[in-house]
Amino acid sequence: MLGWALTFFVIAIIAAIFGFGGIATAASGIAQFLFFVFVVLFVISLIAGLVGRSGGR
Template sequence: MLSYALTFLIVAIIAGILGFGVVAGTAAWIAKALFVLFLILFLLSFITGRKPAA
């Protein structure tokens, strides 16, 4: 998921440089949403941790 966020971030940067404002804005919004989702899932898995087998 983090790789998708980085991919959309790169697409947003390239589109912004080339002047495609709508595409850049959309790609940046998707990248931000995926990164926030990644952080939430990472923190959830970090808090719950790995349970030892019984």
């Protein structure tokens, strides 16, 4: 998922360089959304791993 966010970020940068404002805005919005989804899933898996580890003692 982080790879997709980076891909859309690169697309946004390239589109901004060439002056395609609408495409750059859309790609950066998608990249932001995917990045935050990735962060939320990472935090959830981190918490689940800590809870699972402490419960087995």
